[in-house]
Amino acid sequence: MTSRILTPGSTLGIVGGGQLGRMIALAAADYGLKVHVFAPDADSPAFDVAAAATVAAYDDAAALRRFAESVDAVTYEFENIPRETAEILAAGAPLHPSAEALATTQDRLAEKTFINELGIPTAPFRAVDSGDDLDRAIAAIGRPAVLKTRRFGYDGKGQRMIGPEGSVDRSAIMAEFGGAPLILEGYVPFEREVSVVAARSGDGSFAAFDLCENEHRDHILAVTRVPAGGVSPETAASAVEIARRIAEALDYVGVLAVEMFLVRENGSERVVVNEIAPRVHNSGHWTIEGALTSQFAQHVRAVCSWPLGDPSRTGGMAVEMRNLIGAEAEGWAAILAEGGASLHLYGKGEPRPGRKMGHVTRLLPRV
Amino acid sequence: MTSRILTPGSTLGIVGGGQLGRMIALAAADYGLKVHVFAPDADSPAFDVAAAATVAAYDDAAALRRFAESVDAVTYEFENIPRETAEILAAGAPLHPSAEALATTQDRLAEKTFINELGIPTAPFRAVDSGDDLDRAIAAIGRPAVLKTRRFGYDGKGQRMIGPEGSVDRSAIMAEFGGAPLILEGYVPFEREVSVVAARSGDGSFAAFDLCENEHRDHILAVTRVPAGGVSPETAASAVEIARRIAEALDYVGVLAVEMFLVRENGSERVVVNEIAPRVHNSGHWTIEGALTSQFAQHVRAVCSWPLGDPSRTGGMAVEMRNLIGAEAEGWAAILAEGGASLHLYGKGEPRPGRKMGHVTRLLPRV
Structure with missing residues (x-):
C-alpha cells in the first residue's frame, strides 16, 4: 500500500x-x-x-x-x-522501508553490486557457490579475504577469515557453510570503522546524524564515539553524501545505517562502504541523549510520513555510547551511580555471552 | 513494606x-x-x-x-x-512516596500547617467548615482571598475567589461547596510563579532541577521556562533549600514539586510556598530533553532505591515547555515541522477543552 x-x-x-x-x-x-x-x-x-x-x-x-x-x-x-x-x-x-530496499540490503551480493553500480567503492567481492568459485574468487581478490554467507549474518555470525597464507581446504570450508550461498570479500586495510546513520522521508528529504566512529570487539559493536575522531570534515561530508545517494537510489523511507571503513593511503583518506543496515542501528543509540532527535524518533517520523527532525548534536557535545554485552550489564548499579551517564537496559532475561543487554551513553565536554 | x-x-x-x-x-x-x-x-x-x-x-x-x-x-x-x-x-x-507523605500533601490544611511548622512561609490560611468560620476567616485574613476545598482540587477546580469588596453571601458560597471541608487562603500579590522539582532518595540524598518559572492560563499550567527569569541566584538557592527541608521533613522518597510565589516587596524578593505535589509534575516535563536526567527517570531511580541522577541542564541550555491543551494538540504537524522542537503526545482520545493532550519542549540558546 x-x-x-x-x-x-x-x-x-x-x-x-x-x-x-x-x-x-x-x-x-x-x-x-x-x-x-x-x-x-x-x-x-x-x-x-x-x-x-x-x-x-x-x-x-x-x-x-x-x-x-x-x-x-x-x-x-x-x-x-x-x-x-x-x-x-x-x-x-x-x-517502510520497502520490500525492495529490504531485498537489496539483506543479500550481501545484491547489496555490494548495487553500491558499486552507484560508483561507490566497496571491498572487492565475488559470489561463491562452489569450491571452484572459491578458488577463482581467491585468485581474483587475493588474501587475506573473508568468506561470508550472503544472507542472515550479523555480529560476525556466518563469516570465516581466509588468512594471508597457508593452504585452503576448499571442501572443508564449503562444507562448513552447508551449501548456503556465499560471497568472498577482500580484506580492506582500514584505519577505523565509521558509520552514517541517516533518515530519508517519502518526499525525498534527508537528514544525517554526525559521523560515528565504531569500535568492535569479537565482531560485536562495543563503543561508538561521535564525532568520529581523526576524520577531516571533507571526508565526513563525503561519507554522508554516500549515505544520501544510497538512500536516494533505494527510494528509502526510514532510518538506515551505512557502515564504512576509513582507509588512509599515501596521506589521503577515503571511505569504503562495508554494508547497509535498512533499519535503526546500534551505532545510532547515542542519539537518544546526544541529538535533538533520536534515531528512533526520526525513524517513526519517516515511517509516519512526518517531517524529519533536527539531527544536530545536543549542545554540540561529544558523545560516547558503550554496549553492555552479556555480564557487562551486571555493572548497572555502578553506572547509575556515575554522574552524567545514561543507562539503558532492554528488559531481557538471561545475560548470555554476546547478548546485547543494554547500553550506556555519556555526554562529554564539547570538542 | x-x-x-x-x-x-x-x-x-x-x-x-x-x-x-x-x-x-x-x-x-x-x-x-x-x-x-x-x-x-x-x-x-x-x-x-x-x-x-x-x-x-x-x-x-x-x-x-x-x-x-x-x-x-x-x-x-x-x-x-x-x-x-x-x-x-x-x-x-x-x-513511594509514603502514605504519610500523601496524607500531609493531599489536604491543603494539613499541608500548609506542616509547611508553617517548618518556619517556611505560605499564604495566611484558616480552616472553614461553616458560614461562621468563613466570616471569621475573612476577618482574620482580609480580602481578596481564595476559598478552596481542602482535598481533590487541581487545575483550579474546587476554588472560588472572594473579591476585594462587595457583599459575601456566605450561605450561597457554603452551599456551592456542598459541605466539603474548606480552607480560606489569603491572596499573595506575586510577581511570578516558580516551582522546584526535586527528588529525594531513601538514603536522604537530594537533587533539585533548576528553578522553573510557570505561567498559568485559566488555572492550568501553560508554559514553563528554565531557568526562571528575573530571580537572583540567592533566591533560587533559597527556593531549593525550602524544597529540601520539606522533602526531609516528610522523609520523602521520589520526585516532588513545590510550587511557590515570587514576591517582590520594598526592593527585596522572597518566595512563599503555594503547594506541594507529591509526584512528578507538569512543570518538570522540560527535563526530558533539558536535563541530564528526566524527572521521570529520577522518580524511578528514587522509587527503586537507586542513586539519584545528575539533574543539571543539558549543555547549560535554557528550556521552554508549553502544554498542548485541548485543540492546541491539533497543531502537532506544525510542531513536527519546526526544527529543534520536541513534541510529546499522550495518546489520549478526544481533545476536550482543558484536557492536557501533550507538550512541546524547545531548547534555546544558552542564557
Whole structure:
C-alpha cells in the first residue's frame, strides 16, 4: 500500500521484538502512537511497551495478514525478513522501508553490486557457490579475504577469515557453510570503522546524524564515539553524501545505517562502504541523549510520513555510547551511580555471552 | 513494606493511568523494568506502554491487594489517593512516596500547617467548615482571598475567589461547596510563579532541577521556562533549600514539586510556598530533553532505591515547555515541522477543552 500521513492515535506495526523494536516503540509512544509488535517469541522485550502484541512465526501468512490489516503502517527492526513476509505485510499496510530496499540490503551480493553500480567503492567481492568459485574468487581478490554467507549474518555470525597464507581446504570450508550461498570479500586495510546513520522521508528529504566512529570487539559493536575522531570534515561530508545517494537510489523511507571503513593511503583518506543496515542501528543509540532527535524518533517520523527532525548534536557535545554485552550489564548499579551517564537496559532475561543487554551513553565536554 | 533495591527486570507498579503514569512507565522501561499500571478506566493512556494492566476502582481492596503483591514497588501519579488505598498498597509492597507523605500533601490544611511548622512561609490560611468560620476567616485574613476545598482540587477546580469588596453571601458560597471541608487562603500579590522539582532518595540524598518559572492560563499550567527569569541566584538557592527541608521533613522518597510565589516587596524578593505535589509534575516535563536526567527517570531511580541522577541542564541550555491543551494538540504537524522542537503526545482520545493532550519542549540558546 502507498504511504499515508499517520495522525497521532494511529497504530504503528513493528515486526521484531528485540531492543531495536522496543526503542522504536518507546519513541512512537512519545508521539502519541499506539504500537502493535509482531514477534515469534512471547518473551520479546518489545512486547512490554506495546499496546498490542501478535506472537506468531515470521512465515505465518494468516497472522501476518491480520497484523498488517490492523495497523496504519508497518516497519521492522531487522533485515532478515523473508521476501514473502515483506510482500504480505506490504499488501496490508504501507511498509517502510520497502520490500525492495529490504531485498537489496539483506543479500550481501545484491547489496555490494548495487553500491558499486552507484560508483561507490566497496571491498572487492565475488559470489561463491562452489569450491571452484572459491578458488577463482581467491585468485581474483587475493588474501587475506573473508568468506561470508550472503544472507542472515550479523555480529560476525556466518563469516570465516581466509588468512594471508597457508593452504585452503576448499571442501572443508564449503562444507562448513552447508551449501548456503556465499560471497568472498577482500580484506580492506582500514584505519577505523565509521558509520552514517541517516533518515530519508517519502518526499525525498534527508537528514544525517554526525559521523560515528565504531569500535568492535569479537565482531560485536562495543563503543561508538561521535564525532568520529581523526576524520577531516571533507571526508565526513563525503561519507554522508554516500549515505544520501544510497538512500536516494533505494527510494528509502526510514532510518538506515551505512557502515564504512576509513582507509588512509599515501596521506589521503577515503571511505569504503562495508554494508547497509535498512533499519535503526546500534551505532545510532547515542542519539537518544546526544541529538535533538533520536534515531528512533526520526525513524517513526519517516515511517509516519512526518517531517524529519533536527539531527544536530545536543549542545554540540561529544558523545560516547558503550554496549553492555552479556555480564557487562551486571555493572548497572555502578553506572547509575556515575554522574552524567545514561543507562539503558532492554528488559531481557538471561545475560548470555554476546547478548546485547543494554547500553550506556555519556555526554562529554564539547570538542 | 520497607524499601528494597530493585534490580532491572523487577516490576514497578504505577497507580493512575494518565500522562504522568505513562511517562513514568516509559522511563522505567528504559531502565529495563517491567511496569504494571493500575487504573479504573480501560482507556487509560499508560496502559499502552505497560507490560501488565489492572482495570479496577481505587477502592477495590481485593484488586489493590493482588496488584501490590504482584509488583516489587508501588508509586502513583496523583495525590488524590484515599488513605485506605495507600495503606492497602503499602501492606503489599514498598510504597513511594509514603502514605504519610500523601496524607500531609493531599489536604491543603494539613499541608500548609506542616509547611508553617517548618518556619517556611505560605499564604495566611484558616480552616472553614461553616458560614461562621468563613466570616471569621475573612476577618482574620482580609480580602481578596481564595476559598478552596481542602482535598481533590487541581487545575483550579474546587476554588472560588472572594473579591476585594462587595457583599459575601456566605450561605450561597457554603452551599456551592456542598459541605466539603474548606480552607480560606489569603491572596499573595506575586510577581511570578516558580516551582522546584526535586527528588529525594531513601538514603536522604537530594537533587533539585533548576528553578522553573510557570505561567498559568485559566488555572492550568501553560508554559514553563528554565531557568526562571528575573530571580537572583540567592533566591533560587533559597527556593531549593525550602524544597529540601520539606522533602526531609516528610522523609520523602521520589520526585516532588513545590510550587511557590515570587514576591517582590520594598526592593527585596522572597518566595512563599503555594503547594506541594507529591509526584512528578507538569512543570518538570522540560527535563526530558533539558536535563541530564528526566524527572521521570529520577522518580524511578528514587522509587527503586537507586542513586539519584545528575539533574543539571543539558549543555547549560535554557528550556521552554508549553502544554498542548485541548485543540492546541491539533497543531502537532506544525510542531513536527519546526526544527529543534520536541513534541510529546499522550495518546489520549478526544481533545476536550482543558484536557492536557501533550507538550512541546524547545531548547534555546544558552542564557
